[in-house]
Amino acid sequence: MKVERMAVIGSGTMGHGIAQAAIFAGYEVRLYDVAREMLDKALGIIKGNIDKRFVEKGKISREEGDRIFNRLAAVTDLEKAAGDADFVIEAVPENLELKKKIFAQLDKACPGHTILASNTSVLPVTAIAGATERKSRCIGTHFFNPAAVMKLVEVVLPVGVAEETVETTLAVCRKMGKTPVRAKDIPGFIVNRLLAGLYMEAAQMVLEGAATAEEIDTAMKLGAGHPMGPCELADFGGFDVIQMATDAIFDYTHKESDRLNILYRKMLEAGRLGRKNGKGFYDYLPDGTKKPFKIF
Ligand SMILES: NC(=O)c1ccc[n+]([C@@H]2O[C@H](COP(=O)([O-])OP(=O)(O)OC[C@H]3O[C@@H](n4cnc5c(N)ncnc54)[C@H](O)[C@@H]3O)[C@@H](O)[C@H]2O)c1
Incomplete structure (x- = not known):
């Protein structure tokens, strides 16, 4: 056509x-x-x-x-x-x-x-x-x-x-x-379904103290060749959007590992949405730099 x-x-x-x-x-x-x-x-x-x-x-x-x-x-x-x-x-x-x-x-x-x-x-x-x-x-x-x-x-x-x-x-x-x-037409399509897993595991690692957001981002950029680390990417996408996507994927898969990690829920409750309001895994400063935010 x-x-x-x-x-x-x-x-x-x-x-x-x-x-x-x-x-x-x-x-x-x-x-x-x-x-x-x-x-x-x-x-x-x-x-x-x-x-x-x-x-x-x-x-x-x-x-x-x-x-x-x-x-x-x-x-x-x-x-x-x-x-x-x-x-x-x-x-x-x-x-x-x-x-x-x-x-x-x-x-x-x-x-x-x-x-x-x-x-x-x-x-x-x-x-x-x-x-x-x-x-x-x-x-x-x-x-x-x-x-x-x-x-x-x-x-x-x-x-x-x-x-x-x-x-x-x-x-x-x-x-x-x-x-x-x-x-x-299955929730998450390709990219968001795979990213959801990465976002959830990165948050769980931060929560457990296995590594900081900064360490995870550095590791995935230099070790896995990702242009942005998972925490930076989650900040870029926005936690409200991640919540919506993850809920839809979980609703479909019913896999415990696909449930929205508590860390995102807490950040949302604290009014932290990611890059869009300058508050995510990092605080985004007016001079264009960012510094890690200690969640717990
Ligand atoms: N922002 C992203 O990173 C991203 C990435 C991929 C897909 N999407 C999807 O793209 C869509 C749009 O997202 P966005 O980020 O551009 O949103 P946005 O809020 O930046 O823009 C939405 C626009 O729609 C307009 N609008 C609201 N009601 C309308 C109506 N009844 N008729 C016509 N226009 C109306 C608003 O005035 C606004 O300009 C969403 O479905 C979103 O999930 C967003």
């Missing part, structure tokens, strides 16, 4: 990165958000990225930069955003009822051939697709943060998805410069 026009629903952290990757790939993109200020912020970030990372570094000409940016339009009307889109990627907050509502609206607003993709990290794509009359044309596209840069997209296959939908989605991801990997 030929895809020319895309809509991205939600212009936050993931939405603006996905929109940026899509305009660079040559797609005409309408970016929709309920909040005008989020759209303005997204446009500013994308324009800034094009200028600083591409034009000023001589990777593309100013004219090419303008041409790329002009493929993007910000809209606050869902029907205008998606009414003639071939492919829609939804990136609104991680809330099942909200995503189902948006998918039901998109189902009505979009032509019959349009593929509806959700960027959900942990919610069941099958349930989101269930809110539509086009279940075979719904799919998951799990981009990673920052979406304009990170190469992986987990293409998540809900029950009843058509092979043509999968093939078109894989082609769209490749055109966006990504490497797509198929994953079944």
Whole structure:
């Protein structure tokens, strides 16, 4: 199936990165958000990225930069955003009822051939697709943060998805410069399911005093070749997000080792969310440095 026009629903952290990757790939993109200020912020970030990372570094000409940016339009009307889109990627907050509502609206607003993709990290794509009359044309596209840069997209296959939908989605991801990997619609998909195990064991080691967060991070970077240690990565992902993912995975596997470690629960109770509020395994200081936080 030929895809020319895309809509991205939600212009936050993931939405603006996905929109940026899509305009660079040559797609005409309408970016929709309920909040005008989020759209303005997204446009500013994308324009800034094009200028600083591409034009000023001589990777593309100013004219090419303008041409790329002009493929993007910000809209606050869902029907205008998606009414003639071939492919829609939804990136609104991680809330099942909200995503189902948006998918039901998109189902009505979009032509019959349009593929509806959700960027959900942990919610069941099958349930989101269930809110539509086009279940075979719904799919998951799990981009990673920052979406304009990170190469992986987990293409998540809900029950009843058509092979043509999968093939078109894989082609769209490749055109966006990504490497797509198929994953079944089972909690955690691939990356989060494996990371959950790493996060839980790292927290358990800190709790037992087997090693500090800093020692664990240094060991995994230098010994296992990980670019970030598990505690740094958990801080980056955010403990609220880890809680949601781990609960979904545990609900599926019922393995004791998949249960959210008490350390994350305590940090959340203490208002520590990770990098997003500067408080995680580390305290992130205004000068850009970080220092380990003694939890117990
Ligand atoms: N942030 C990450 O690291 C990350 C990584 C992978 C996947 N995800 C997933 O991507 C999705 C979006 O996450 P995010 O981090 O970009 O969230 P975000 O909070 O940064 O952005 C969400 C955006 O959606 C908008 N929004 C809220 N309600 C809306 C509605 N009804 N219609 C349209 N827009 C609406 C908000 O105004 C906001 O701009 C979530 O499903 C999340 O789980 C996030």
